Amino acid sequence: MTLPTRVPPGAPAHADALAELVEEALRGLADGRADRGGPAPQGPPGRLAAALLGDLGEPLPEEPQGPGALYELTRRYAAGAADPADPHCAAHLHCPPLAVAVAADLAASALNQSLDSWDQAPAATVLEPQVVRALAGLVGFNPAAAGGVVTTGGTESNLTGLMLARDTALRERFGVDAARAGVAAAPARPRILCGAAAHFSVQRSAALLGLGEDAVLAVPVDEGHRMRPEALRAALDAVAAAGEFTAAVVATAGTTDLGGIDPLPAVADLAAEYGAWLHVDAAYGGGALFSDRLAGLLTGLDRADSVALDLHKLGWQPVAAGVFLTRDAALFEPLARKVAYLNPADDEEAGYPSLLGRSLRTTRRADVFKIAVTLRALGRRGLGALVDGCHELAAHAARRIAAEARLELAAPPVLTSVVFRYRTGAGDAADDRANAALRRRLLAQGRAVVGRTEFGGRIWLKLTLLNPDATPADVDALVDQVAAAGAAEEAGAAAPEGEAG
Ligand SMILES: *Cc1c(COP(=O)(O)O)cnc(C)c1O
Numbered sequence: 385m386t387l388p389t390r391v392p393p394g395a396p397a398h399a400d401a402l403a404e405l406v407e408e409a410l411r412g413l414a415d416g417r418a419d420r421g422g423p424a425p426q427g428p429p430g431r432l433a434a435a436l437l438g439d440l441g442e443p444l445p446e447e448p449q450g451p452g453a454l455y456e457l458t459r460r461y462a463a464g465a466a467d468p469a470d471p472h473c474a475a476h477l478h479c480p481p482l483a484v485a486v487a488a489d490l491a492a493s494a495l496n497q498s499l500d501s502w503d504q505a506p507a508a509t510v511l512e513p514q515v516v517r518a519l520a521g522l523v524g525f526n527p528a529a530a531g532g533v534v535t536t537g538g539t540e541s542n543l544t545g546l547m548l549a550r551d552t553a554l555r556e557r558f559g560v561d562a563a564r565a566g567v568a569a570a571p572a573r574p575r576i577l578c579g580a581a582a583h584f585s586v587q588r589s590a591a592l593l594g595l596g597e598d599a600v601l602a603v604p605v606d607e608g609h610r611m612r613p614e615a616l617r618a619a620l621d622a623v624a625a626a627g628e629f630t631a632a633v634v635a636t637a638g639t640t641d642l643g644g645i646d647p648l649p650a651v652a653d654l655a656a657e658y659g660a661w662l663h664v665d666a667a668y669g670g671g672a673l674f675s676d677r678l679a680g681l682l683t684g685l686d687r688a689d690s691v692a693l694d695l696h697k698l699g700w701q702p703v704a705a706g707v708f709l710t711r712d713a714a715l716f717e718p719l720a721r722k723v724a725y726l727n728p729a730d731d732e733e734a735g736y737p738s739l740l741g742r743s744l745r746t747t748r749r750a751d752v753f754k755i756a757v758t759l760r761a762l763g764r765r766g767l768g769a770l771v772d773g774c775h776e777l778a779a780h781a782a783r784r785i786a787a788e789a790r791l792e793l794a795a796p797p798v799l800t801s802v803v804f805r806y807r808t809g810a811g812d813a814a815d816d817r818a819n820a821a822l823r824r825r826l827l828a829q830g831r832a833v834v835g836r837t838e839f840g841g842r843i844w845l846k847l848t849l850l851n852p853d854a855t856p857a858d859v860d861a862l863v864d865q866v867a868a869a870g871a872a873e874e875a876g877a878a879a880p881e882g883e884a885g
Contacts, residue, residue, distance in 0.1 A: 386750030397494045405454055405876025406490070412455045416462025422468035425463060426830035432464050451695045466833050471851055471858035472865070475835035477640065477694070479850040481702040488757035489702050492750045498605050499748040501726040502736045504624055508750040509739055515756050519693065522673045522708050522764070523666075524686025533742035534752045539585040541692030542634070544708050544719075544744060546589045548690060549632035550574060551718035557629065563718050567594045575623045576600045578634035579611035579646055581839075583665055586634050595631075600677035608795055609644035609839075611635065611651060620658045630660040637682055638669025641837045641846060643799035645669055650683025653759055656687075664688040667706070669799060671698020672765035678775060681798070689715065697850065698771055698800070707750055716742055770852040774800040776850040780856045784863050790870060791863070794844055801848045803837065806870035816843040822869035848858035 394399045425432050437443065440456060467473050469480035481489075497505035499512065512534060520530035535541045553574060554562040560569045567574065574595055578586050580602040587597040598787060602624070604615040617635070623630050633655040635646040648664065655662040664685055670693035672678035673685075685691060688711065695705035710716060720741040722729060727738035740746070762770075778797040785791045785804045794803035808814045819836070820843055826832040835846030845866065849859070 387492055392447065393453070396760050398493075402457070402490075402494060405451065405834065407450050408451070408455045409458050412458025413462045416465070417467065418461040419459065419463040420465070420467070420830065421652050423473035423832040424466045424827060424830045426828070426831050428828060429644045430541065432813055436460050436464055468851065469853075471854035472831065473833040474847045474849055474851070474862065475833045477850065479697060479698040479700050480764075480853070481696075482700045482758060482762045485701050485754040485758045487760065488754040492753040495750070497750040497753075499739050499743070499750060499752075500746045501738050501740065502731070505602050508752060509737060511756055512739060512750075512752040515706070515752050515759065516709065519707055523670075523688075523691050523709055524692075525709065525711045531716050531742070531869055532709035532746075533716075533739065534708060534755065535542075535743070536704040536710045536751075537664060537696065537706035538583060538692045538694050539588070539706075540744065541666055541694075541706050541708035542583065542585045542663070543589040543592060545661075545663040545690040545692060545710075546576065546586070546632055546634070547593055547744075548710065548715055549663060550593050550595065550670055551574075552661060552715065553629070553631040555718075573628045574599060574631035575628050575701075576632045576634060577603055577616060577619050577623070577630055577660075579603050579609070579639070579644075580605045580638055581609035581639040581641065581644060582634055582636045583667070584642060586665070605644070608641045608798070609639045611646040613647055613650040613654065613865060616651060616654050620660070624658070632661040632663055633658075635662065635664045635688075636669075637664055637666035637685060638672075638799055639843075640668065641801065641803055641839065642795055643668065643797065643801050645681050645792060645798060648682065648687070651688035652684050661689045662687065663690045663692070667692050667694040668697050670694065671767075672799065674698070674764050674766060675771040675775070677772055678799070684698060686711075695758075698774070699755075699758070699767065700850075700852075701751075701754055701758060705755055707755075717858060719743070761817060771800075773852040774849050777851075777854055777856065777859055778802050778847075781847055781849065781859045784860055788867055789865065790867055800850060801835075801846055803844050803846045805842065805844050806866065806873075808870070810874075812842060818870055818873045819843045821873045825869045826865060827872065832862055832869075834862075 390489050468478045497508040499505050499508055502509050516532035517527040520532060521527040551562045554560040554570050558570055576590055576599055587600050590599045591597045603611050603619050606612055620630055635648055635651045637645045651661055672681050691709045693707040695701045696703045699705060727740050740851055778800045781802045782793055782797050785793045790807055791804050792807050805815060805819050823834050823836050826834055835848055837844050837846055
C-alpha cells in the first residue's frame, strides 16, 4: 500500500493535497467493493462489527495513524456497505449517485461554503435561489414569486412546510404569533390532515411543532394508497364540527410503498374551500416532473402552498438533496431572523443578501452545488430519460412477477417501486413468515437487498428500482433470487443459510 505521505493528514483540502488523497479514496472504494463482491456484506451483523475496525483498534487512537487511515477505512467501509450502484440493491428510495454529482459534492466539501451568511458563501447565496427558481418553474409555480431552500430531505421539508402552515394559520385566524407565543395561545386546536399512507415525518413534525402527533388525522385511502376526496371532505367537516380547524392538508405525490399519488386537483379544491394550507410531499414522485411521459401524474401540484422534493431519490444526488418550495417567497416570513453577526440590516440594505431566513438550520452545507451541476450537465431531458428508464424497469419487474406462480403483485407500479409477496400456498400466516425470512436470508447472504413493508395486515416485499444502469436481465435475476429464497424457506427452516438457490 502506498501512503500519500507527502500530504499531512491535517492539511486543508487545497487541490494538490486533495488529488492524491482522492486517488487513495477511489482505490479504497474499488478494493472494498471487490472484497464485498455483491450488493451487501455477507453474514450476520456481528461479523461486520468485527470486520470494520477489527485489527485497527479504537476509533480514536491516542497517536496519529496518518493519511493511510483514509485507504484503510474506505476499503473496510465499502466492503461493509449496502451498495445502491449494485442492481440487486433495491430496497429503498436509495439511489446510486451520479458521478458528476459526487465530483461536484467533492468541490462543495473542499470549498466548505456555509449558507447562513453572505460572507461565508457569496456564490452559493446567489446560486441557491437560481436553482430554486428553476425547480419552482418545474413544479408549475411562478418562478419570480416562489421561494425555496435546499434541505436535508423530505423530513426537513415536511417539518418546514408544516411550521409555515401552523404559523400562517394561527396568525391569519387568531392574530396569534405561534413562533413566539406557542400553540397554546391558539383558542382552537390546529389539525393536520393527510392520507393514511403519508410519510411518518408528518406525525413527527406535528410533535416537534407542539401540536402533538394526535393532531394528525389520517384520511382513508383507496387500494392504490391515494387519499379519497370524499373522505377528506368528511374529515374537514368533522374537524370544523368539533370546533377545531385544519391548519394544513398534506397530500402525498408518491407514497413510499406503492408510489400512490393523491388526487391533487380534488385535494387542492378542498384545501382551498376550507382555507387550509396545502403542502404536497412529492419527495418521491417529484422526480416524475423531469419526464415528459410521467409529468402528467402530478397535475395539480402547482396549486400547493408548499412542496417537498427529494433529489436524492429520483434525482440521483448523493444524500442530502432535499428541496422545499413555496408558491410565494413571502410565506417564509415566520422563519425570518435578524442576527447581528450574520445578517445585519444595513448589510442587506447595501445589497448583501442572506438565506438565513430560509432554513431551520444555521450552518448549512452548499448541497445546492451538486444539484446545480447535475441540472446543467443532464438537463431536464437527461434526468427524464433516467426516470423513464427506472419506470420501465419497474414495469418489467411487475410483468415478471405476475408471470411467476409463487409471486403475487400488490398493484401495478406507478413510479419505480414494485410491491409483491411470495405465496406459500399454506395461508397468510405462513406467507408472512416466509416473506420476512426470505428477505433476511438474501440480506445475510449478501446477494440481494429487497425491501419489506406491511399493509392490509400482510407483509409485502418491495423493489424500489432507482438504478438507471440496471437491465431487465438484472431485474429477472433479482426476481429469480426472491422466488428461490422463498422456495428455500418453504422447504423448511432446515435449509442452512448460505445454501439456498
Ligand atoms: C423519502 C420520503 C420522505 C422522507 O424524506 P427524507 O429525505 O428521507 O428525509 C418523506 N416523504 C416521502 C413521500 C418520501 O418518499
